[in-house]
Amino acid sequence: MSRPSRFRRPELVHQLAAALRREITRPWTLMEICGGQTHAILRHGLDQLLPDQLELIHGPGCPVCITAEAAIDRAQELAGRPEVILCSYGDMLRVPGSSARTLLEVRAAGGDVRIVTSPSDVLAIAQAHPARTVVFFAVGFETTAPATALLAHQALALGLGNLSLLVCHGRVPPAMEAILAAPECRVQGFLAAGHVCTVMGEEEYRPIAQRHGVPIVVTGFEPLDLLDGLLQGVRQLERGECRVINAYPRASQAAGNGAARALMERVFTPVDQHWRGLGVLSGSGLQLRPPYDVLDAERRFGATIPWSAAGNGIAPGEPASPCISGRVLQGLARPTDCPAFGGRCTPERPLGAPMVSAEGACAAYHRYRA
Numbered sequence: 001m002s003r004p005s006r007f008r009r010p011e012l013v014h015q016l017a018a019a020l021r022r023e024i025t026r027p028w029t030l031m032e033i034c035g036g037q038t039h040a041i042l043r044h045g046l047d048q049l050l051p052d053q054l055e056l057i058h059g060p061g062c063p064v065c066i067t068a069e070a071a072i073d074r075a076q077e078l079a080g081r082p083e084v085i086l087c088s089y090g091d092m093l094r095v096p097g098s099s100a101r102t103l104l105e106v107r108a109a110g111g112d113v114r115i116v117t118s119p120s121d122v123l124a125i126a127q128a129h130p131a132r133t134v135v136f137f138a139v140g141f142e143t144t145a146p147a148t149a150l151l152a153h154q155a156l157a158l159g160l161g162n163l164s165l166l167v168c169h170g171r172v173p174p175a176m177e178a179i180l181a182a183p184e185c186r187v188q189g190f191l192a193a194g195h196v197c198t199v200m201g202e203e204e205y206r207p208i209a210q211r212h213g214v215p216i217v218v219t220g221f222e223p224l225d226l227l228d229g230l231l232q233g234v235r236q237l238e239r240g241e242c243r244v245i246n247a248y249p250r251a252s253q254a255a256g257n258g259a260a261r262a263l264m265e266r267v268f269t270p271v272d273q274h275w276r277g278l279g280v281l282s283g284s285g286l287q288l289r290p291p292y293d294v295l296d297a298e299r300r301f302g303a304t305i306p307w308s309a310a311g312n313g314i315a316p317g318e319p320a321s322p323c324i325s326g327r328v329l330q331g332l333a334r335p336t337d338c339p340a341f342g343g344r345c346t347p348e349r350p351l352g353a354p355m356v357s358a359e360g361a362c363a364a365y366h367r368y369r370a
């Protein structure tokens with residue numbers, strides 16, 4: 001029998017859960033921003049150990065889930081071109097675009113769509129196929145953006161003329177701002193994603209905590225990390241505090257990773273971006289800045305992704321669907337509130353992105369609570 005990780009030791013898990021029950025005196029609502037944390041909470045049954053007064057709302061921190069249908073449509077359109085090899089991470093191939101079609105189906109119809117595990121795979125493919133045009137559909141938050149930035153840097157340094165980037169990276173702080181500014185918002189504090197803060201540090205979170213009067217706790221992904229993050233969040237709420245606290249010091253430092261941040265700043269500039277479920281969020285995306293913008297697939301192929309300016313979470317042309325992923329991604333509904341959950345929508349036949357991704361809330365509920 002394998003021994004549990006020291007961050008999962010049952011006696012310590014129960015001690016922290018008991019401490020939470022002792023300290024809480026009123027109802028509080030916290031959001032874990034990251035889909036990886038949502039999965040860990042459900043997988044380890046932590047939600048069932050919490051005091052009744054503590055409500056957890058699941059956040060939009062799943063890169064596959066928040067990628068706009070318009071971006072997926074654009075990737076599909078590029079993948080259908082005979083000269084193009086389109087590369088992306090595995091989950092992106094299963095997410096439906098506006099016509100319910102997926103990149104997997106584009107591949108089945110003859111498109112050259114390849115799964116990669118890192119941008120270095122894309123570099124190797126571009127070098128191996130100089131006569132083809134290789135497009136990297138780059139998604140993910142600040143955790144994966146530095147590797148995309150490195151790919152852009154290498155492509156220019158090597159003079160790779162056949163590589164383009166369809167950049168759909170998201171930045172977490174603008175999404176937190178949007179959630180807090182929504183009229184229906186019930187979030188009173190956040191568990192911030194430890195791996196994002198490992199790259200970006202805590203700087204961007206302090207003004208959010210101060211402006212909105214919410215505690216933000218940088219939190220890891222193991223049961224003890226998550227319970228400690230919740231305890232530190234509840235303690236602050238009980239005391240009326242709204243500070244940024246690092247409960248993940250073994251991986252995350254206040255300043256983040258200086259080299260990764262510098263590379264990102266050199267290659268990207270923030271841009272408004274459409275998030276599925278949240279609409280267009282100011283400064284929530286990343287765009288290639290000169291001289292790296294010569295790699296921009298939209299520029300090279302002569303079109304732009306038609307982001308909706310309506311800010312209602314519905315991309316232009318998005319069909320009517322029972323999917324309430326917009327409300328799920330804003331923390332306004334649970335996956336089990338969706339009429340399609342577990343019936344018309346399953347991981348095998350997903351109607352919406354949160355059922356596709358390994359970090360999606362609907363997939364987590366289907367796996368651990370259905």
Ligand code: SF4
Pocket residue numbers: 322323324325328335338339340341342345346350351352353354355362
């Ligand atoms: S269960 Fe499926 S249809 Fe319902 S919100 Fe989740 S992804 Fe959308």
